[in-house]
Amino acid sequence: LVVRYIATVGNYDYVLDWxxxxxxxxxxxxxxxxxxxxxxxxARRLGDxxxxxxxxxxxxxxxxxxxxxxxxxxxxxxxxxxxxxxNMFARNVLVPQKLPPQANRRTSIWxxxxxxARTDSEAKFRLSYEHPAMWHVMNMxxxxxxxxxxxxxxxxxxxxxxxxxxxxxxxxxxQFAQYHLWVTPYAPExxxxxxxxxxxxxxxxxxxxxxxxxxxxxxxxxxxxxxxxFHHVPSSEDWPxxxxxxxxxxxxxxxxxxxxxxxxxxxxxxxxxAPGAN
Numbered sequence: 008l009v010v011r012y013i014a015t016v017g018n019y020d021y022v023l024d025w026x027x028x029x030x031x032x033x034x035x036x037x038x039x040x041x042x043x044x045x046x047x048x049x050a051r052r053l054g055d056x057x058x059x060x061x062x063x064x065x066x067x068x069x070x071x072x073x074x075x076x077x078x079x080x081x082x083x084x085x086x087x088x089x090x091x092x093x094n095m096f097a098r099n100v101l102v103p104q105k106l107p108p109q110a111n112r113r114t115s116i117w118x119x120x121x122x123x124a125r126t127d128s129e130a131k132f133r134l135s136y137e138h139p140a141m142w143h144v145m146n147m148x149x150x151x152x153x154x155x156x157x158x159x160x161x162x163x164x165x166x167x168x169x170x171x172x173x174x175x176x177x178x179x180x181x182q183f184a185q186y187h188l189w190v191t192p193y194a195p196e197x198x199x200x201x202x203x204x205x206x207x208x209x210x211x212x213x214x215x216x217x218x219x220x221x222x223x224x225x226x227x228x229x230x231x232x233x234x235x236x237f238h239h240v241p242s243s244e245d246w247p248x249x250x251x252x253x254x255x256x257x258x259x260x261x262x263x264x265x266x267x268x269x270x271x272x273x274x275x276x277x278x279x280x281a282p283g284a285n
Contacts, residue, residue, distance in 0.1 A: 018042050021081075022251060030269040035083050035233075036255035043074040043241050043249055066241045074241025078169065080184040082200035083256065085231040086193060089263070090149040090157045092228035096130055096190045098122045099141040126221040130190035134166050142188060143261060144231065155262035162257040163187065167236040179210035184234055189214050193228040200232055 010025040019041035026034040048061035051070035058067065065073040087094065099119045106114055119141075124130035132142070145158040166187055171178040173185075183189065183200035191197065191214070199205075202212025214232060233256050244250065260268070 015041075018044055019079075019249075029272045030267070031260040031264065032257055034255055034257040036253055037081055037235060038251035038253045039079055039237075039239075040249055040251045042247065043068065043245050044077065045072050045074050045246075047071055048073050066243075068241050068243050068246040072246070074245060076238070076240050078167070078236065078238055080169070080181060080234060080236040082183050083233045083235060084198070084200070085161075085233060085258070086228075087144045087159065087231060087258070088228065089144050089159050090146045092193075093148055093226050094144050094146055094229050095225045095227075096124045096229060096231070097143050097145060098124070098132070099143065101139045101141075123225070124190055125223065125225055127189070127191045127218040127224050128221040130188075130224060131186040131218065132188040133168065134163055134187045141261075144229065147226070151262050152265035153262070157263045158261045159263060160259045160261040161188065161231065161233065162259050163233070164255050164257075165237070166234070166254075167238050169236070170238070176210075180205045180208070180212070182211060183214045183232065184236055187234050187236075189218065189232040189234075190224055191217055191230050191232070192222050192224055193230050197230070200234075 008027040010027075012023055014021045014023060019039055022038040022040065024034075024036045024038075026036060028034070045068070046065070048057065048067070048071055049055070050058035050061040050067060052058070053062075053067060061067065061073055065075040068074040099121055101117055102120050103115055103117045106116060122140075132140075142161040142163075143158040144161070145156045147156045149157045151157055168187075169178050169181075169184050173179065178184070181201050189200075194217070197213075197217055200213050202208055202216070205212065235254050235256060237252070237254055239252070241249075
């Protein structure tokens with residue numbers, strides 16, 4: 008099941024999908040399309056006298072036209088209730104270990120170390136391929152058949168961080184983009200990651216202000232704020248219309264069920280009646 012809506016923001020159209028599948032996962036995906044922001048230049052192709060200057064901050068996407076390098080950052084507010092509202096957030100950090108000499112032909116292995124976030128002030132995280140970790144929302148009072156607390160795992164895809172200076176007006180009013188994930192206790196008035204009026208307010212509104220009070224997030228109704236960011240260096244294929252560039256994040260059951268929930272999903276061919284069947 009796909010629930011879709013489209014938001015037009017300036018020169019871009021964002022195709023925003025909630026995808027519910029038959030194994031219990033929920034994927035949020037954002038596809039950016041529309042007309043790139045461009046500027047007129049003298050150069051008609053690379054090698055022209057002015058081409059180096061004209062393409063200093065963008066790409067020549069058609070004769071006399073440069074598409075400007077730019078970023079997209081979206082904040083996804085996820086009010087999760089995993090088998091109830093008494094939830095907590097934990098990181099399972101993947102930790103490498105050296106094996107004792109002579110113990111095995113293998114010299115190393117890795118294990119997991121659980122780190123629990125206690126307050127929203129410390130629950131700010133960035134993705135790292137060098138130091139991987141699994142992000143979980145758990146309900147410690149509910150267990151599955153093997154005794155693990157039921158949880159959902161946040162499974163990110165590729166992402167980015169801002170390249171702007173922190174005091175740049177755009178960056179200072181969208182400070183949520185400095186982290187890929189924030190965790191806060193639920194508050195009905197906290198709806199927008201950059202605050203209610205990001206263009207008409209002092210810097211630091213929204214998530215930076217809310218998380219400055221060290222509020223408890225253990226055994227609480229918690230909210231996750233996932234930042235989805237990508238850098239766009241335009242190319243010739245992006246003109247005159249940018250093809251959908253998809254970015255996504257998935258919520259996956261992790262010890263939430265007692266077994267694979269997709270075992271009894273019928274194959275697609277079984278849903279098609281045989282020729283001549285009533």
